[in-house]
Amino acid sequence: MVLAVTAAPAPYADSEVGRLRTVMLHRPGAELKRLTPRNNDDLLFDGIPWVGRAQEEHDAFADALRGHGVEVVYVTDLIRETLTVADARTEVTEAVLADPRLGIGLRRAVGALLDTLDPDALAEVLIAGLAHHELRTGRDTLTYTLMDDHDFIINPLPNVLFTRDSSVWIAGQVAVTSFAMPARSRETTLTRAIYTYHPRFAGTELVYEPEFEHVEGGDVLLLAPGVIAVGVGERTTSAGAERLAQRVFERGLAHTLLVLPIAQERATMHLDTVCTMVDVDAVVMYPNIADSLCAYTMTAGPEPGSVSQLSGPEPFLTAAAKAMRIDTLRVIDTGLDPVTAEREQWDDGNNTLCIAPRLAVAYERNIETNARLEEAGVEVVRIAGSELGSGRGGPRCMSCPITRDPLPR
Numbered sequence: 259m260v261l262a263v264t265a266a267p268a269p270y271a272d273s274e275v276g277r278l279r280t281v282m283l284h285r286p287g288a289e290l291k292r293l294t295p296r297n298n299d300d301l302l303f304d305g306i307p308w309v310g311r312a313q314e315e316h317d318a319f320a321d322a323l324r325g326h327g328v329e330v331v332y333v334t335d336l337i338r339e340t341l342t343v344a345d346a347r348t349e350v351t352e353a354v355l356a357d358p359r360l361g362i363g364l365r366r367a368v369g370a371l372l373d374t375l376d377p378d379a380l381a382e383v384l385i386a387g388l389a390h391h392e393l394r395t396g397r398d399t400l401t402y403t404l405m406d407d408h409d410f411i412i413n414p415l416p417n418v419l420f421t422r423d424s425s426v427w428i429a430g431q432v433a434v435t436s437f438a439m440p441a442r443s444r445e446t447t448l449t450r451a452i453y454t455y456h457p458r459f460a461g462t463e464l465v466y467e468p469e470f471e472h473v474e475g476g477d478v479l480l481l482a483p484g485v486i487a488v489g490v491g492e493r494t495t496s497a498g499a500e501r502l503a504q505r506v507f508e509r510g511l512a513h514t515l516l517v518l519p520i521a522q523e524r525a526t527m528h529l530d531t532v533c534t535m536v537d538v539d540a541v542v543m544y545p546n547i548a549d550s551l552c553a554y555t556m557t558a559g560p561e562p563g564s565v566s567q568l569s570g571p572e573p574f575l576t577a578a579a580k581a582m583r584i585d586t587l588r589v590i591d592t593g594l595d596p597v598t599a600e601r602e603q604w605d606d607g608n609n610t611l612c613i614a615p616r617l618a619v620a621y622e623r624n625i626e627t628n629a630r631l632e633e634a635g636v637e638v639v640r641i642a643g644s645e646l647g648s649g650r651g652g653p654r655c656m657s658c659p660i661t662r663d664p665l666p667r
């Protein structure tokens with residue numbers, strides 16, 4: 259029998275709304291079972307999720323996407339396949355062993371253990387981590403002896419769920435990001451390995467790397483082909499935005515980058531917690547900041563990587579419309595009173611994922627925001643997120659678009 263092999267569409271994304279073809283998700287697993295009241299703050303969760311229910315909710319999210327013709331690829335599958343490559347294995351293992359908490363003796367023991375694991379088991383440990391009681395060797399070392407029972411030998415990565423943040427496709431290149439939060443920094447060793455070694459991504463160019471200044475994917479919005487908005491706040495720094503501008507300008511991936519200062523708070527940890535796109539010329543935005551959000555505009559200069567001018571600040575909507583070369587960037591007016599708006603913002607009401615222009619996935623619990631979106635002509639695909647939301651992320655945070663149809667330039 260001859261199998262018909264259809265080639266996967268080449269990775270590419272130049273907007274937030276072009277028809278979504280392939281998306282990378284992470285089905286939450288054992289790493290969420292590591293969360294306890296003593297570690298959830300450090301691990302950036304606001305509660306202790308019921309893991310089985312979170313998985314059901316996530317499966318329904320993936321099914322909703324597949325039901326709309328989107329190919330779903332999972333981080334775990336990609337990383338398992340990537341780990342069959344010896345260099346990839348060495349790279350991600352070294353990143354684990356570089357943890358200065360381990361010390362000489364324990365590092366040796368952990369290294370020896372990781373060497374024995376097959377790709378599937380190694381993938382599991384890389385994401386779920388390793389608890390104190392799970393290590394059988396190395397128990398006579400100083401660091402093991404003095405470690406608290408609740409400490410992890412290898413820290414778990416419960417936020418891999420939010421695939422948005424660790425990489426961003428910008429046209430045909432990928433930015434592997436640079437996390438501000440120590441709890442998440444190891445995530446990019448996995449995404450970098452996938453894009454470097456997995457055959458599906460052979461030849462991929464990295465437009466950004468984890469060693470650069472902090473930039474997290476939730477802060478990066480592809481407003482239109484060639485126009486990128488970057489939130490600067492709790493996670494992405496102005497230095498990160500500047501470096502990203504230089505990198506995308508140098509490679510001709512964008513001509514304008516708008517820098518948007520946002521409050522340095524948990525509730526607005528990324529730009530996409532307050533603003534996402536729902537159409538080629540429309541955003542849904544947290545009403546309590548709609549009037550105050552402003553932008554500094556950086557435009558590409560004549561020399562590769564140079565900035566011709568830095569202007570602003572001016573109101574975000576004005577700056578964005580100019581850069582996008584449209585008359586107006588519409589805001590879906592949710593008209594919510596400040597309290598309802600604040601509640602729904604906290605529950606990721608503004609964090610939508612577009613499958614196509616005017617077709618967006620959103621958490622069902624944000625009744626008011628969703629109703630306003632529909633009144634404005636946006637079809638809402640509702641998903642449950644009572645457990646998934648405890649990590650403070652919605653459909654956009656939980657997805658990394660790999661391929662979207664290009665928008666007409």
Ligand SMILES: NC(=[NH2+])NCCC[C@H](N)C(=O)O
Binds near residue numbers: 476
């Ligand atoms: N793109 C996003 N808004 N991601 C949400 C990430 C939530 C995650 N718990 C964190 O604090 O990092």
